Amino acid sequence: MSDAVPFLARVPGIQYGVLDTLTGYAVRRTQLRMYEDFVQALAPWHITPPRYSALVIISMNPGLKLTQLAQILGIARSGAVILVDALAELGYVSRDPMPEDRRAFSLQLTERGRTDLEAITATVQAHDERVTASLDAQERATLHGLLHKLSGIADSPGDPVPEAVEPANQ
Amino acid sequence: MSDAVPFLARVPGIQYGVLDTLTGYAVRRTQLRMYEDFVQALAPWHITPPRYSALVIISMNPGLKLTQLAQILGIARSGAVILVDALAELGYVSRDPMPEDRRAFSLQLTERGRTDLEAITATVQAHDERVTASLDAQERATLHGLLHKLSGIADSPGDPVPEAVEPANQ
DNA sequence: TATTGTTATACTCTATAACTATA
DNA sequence: TATAGTTATAGAGTATAACAATA
Numbered sequence: 001m002s003d004a005v006p007f008l009a010r011v012p013g014i015q016y017g018v019l020d021t022l023t024g025y026a027v028r029r030t031q032l033r034m035y036e037d038f039v040q041a042l043a044p045w046h047i048t049p050p051r052y053s054a055l056v057i058i059s060m061n062p063g064l065k066l067t068q069l070a071q072i073l074g075i076a077r078s079g080a081v082i083l084v085d086a087l088a089e090l091g092y093v094s095r096d097p098m099p100e101d102r103r104a105f106s107l108q109l110t111e112r113g114r115t116d117l118e119a120i121t122a123t124v125q126a127h128d129e130r131v132t133a134s135l136d137a138q139e140r141a142t143l144h145g146l147l148h149k150l151s152g153i154a155d156s157p158g159d160p161v162p163e164a165v166e167p168a169n170q
Numbered sequence: 171m172s173d174a175v176p177f178l179a180r181v182p183g184i185q186y187g188v189l190d191t192l193t194g195y196a197v198r199r200t201q202l203r204m205y206e207d208f209v210q211a212l213a214p215w216h217i218t219p220p221r222y223s224a225l226v227i228i229s230m231n232p233g234l235k236l237t238q239l240a241q242i243l244g245i246a247r248s249g250a251v252i253l254v255d256a257l258a259e260l261g262y263v264s265r266d267p268m269p270e271d272r273r274a275f276s277l278q279l280t281e282r283g284r285t286d287l288e289a290i291t292a293t294v295q296a297h298d299e300r301v302t303a304s305l306d307a308q309e310r311a312t313l314h315g316l317l318h319k320l321s322g323i324a325d326s327p328g329d330p331v332p333e334a335v336e337p338a339n340q
Numbered sequence: 341t342a343t344t345g346t347t348a349t350a351c352t353c354t355a356t357a358a359c360t361a362t363a
Numbered sequence: 364t365a366t367a368g369t370t371a372t373a374g375a376g377t378a379t380a381a382c383a384a385t386a
Binding site: 003007008009010011014015016017018019022023024025026027028029030031032033034035038049053056057059060061070071072074076077078121124125127128131132134135139140142143144146147148149150151152153 | 321
């Protein structure tokens with residue numbers, strides 16, 4: 001027998017107690033729901049969230065070494081190897097030799113990687129908008145600002161993220 | 171050689187491109203950081219986020235069947251078995267027979283479960299406050315409201331979730 | 341010696357499917 | 364037949380540790 005269990009944030013009649021007061025639980029609950037939708041939407045490309053992150057990072061920062069990619073993504077080098085292997089197998093990433101250091105490889109998007117990344121990104125953006133459809137533009141901006149604060153992203157110079165945005169709800 | 175890789179939301183000199191505009195990436199990034207802190211803070215009790223959720227749900231809704239717990243948590247029954255096994259091994263949860271259905275068990279907290287859950291919850295709350303320390307009370311309330319909206323929690327009838335929640339401290 | 345990429349191995353969390361004992 | 368709990372097995376995603384080639 002199969003148990004596909006779509007996650008319901010709230011089951012009627014159930015008491016959630018302290019869970020409802022924890023920011024961490026709210027974030028986790030939201031993340032689970034979004035992750036599910038992402039995986040489903042990107043299944044045709046065999047792209048998962050970590051793979052997409054890696055793809056974008058390599059695209060925006062061509063010539064990275066695998067060790068650098070691992071640091072940026074916050075994973076172990078062995079994990080980066082698996083990630084790059086998968087992206088290489090999909091034909092999206094190539095390991096080019098580095099003349100100045102024959103131990104290392106320079107990571108690049110392939111031609112196909114560049115092309116498909118556009119379609120993939122369009123799908124990701126559609127997914128992101130669909131999943132946040134319950135928020136208006138201002139609420140979304142507020143949420144971004146708050147999450148950036150939480151995850152330790154200092155307001156970047158040209159983009160003073162949150163305070164300017166009003167509480168929105170009331 | 172070991173690679174402990176603490177996750178940095180932003181590595182200097184790296185371009186994040188579209189990732190910075192995606193709500194999903196911001197949520198995932200925040201969740202990763204919080205998860206790490208939770209696991210570290212609760213390690214003395216061998217409590218992980220899924221275990222904590224299960225513990226609170228069982229505590230607030232005594233007498234649940236394992237299949238109900240699985241539905242509430244959004245996991246497969248086989249996963250609930252593993253979760254309950256772990257909590258039972260820690261001495262926190264018991265499976266009591268259900269006279270009206272001899273196939274099922276009634277899930278309860280043990281005496282020790284009730285006692286330890288208080289200390290565990292205090293630790294979880296301390297963790298949650300520490301990790302959200304960069305937000306003031308109003309920002310936290312706003313974040314809760316937005317996340318609840320996102321994760322599909324309709325303002326429940328008797329408890330119009332976000333607006334009514336007072337800033338509490340001030 | 342130290343670093344780069346790799347491999348071997350293991351652990352957590354999750355899933356599907358089949359089994360058993362009841363209903 | 365269908366359901367409750369369980370077990371077997373597998374697949375992501377992550378980790379640590381050790382290795383060969385190169386610095």
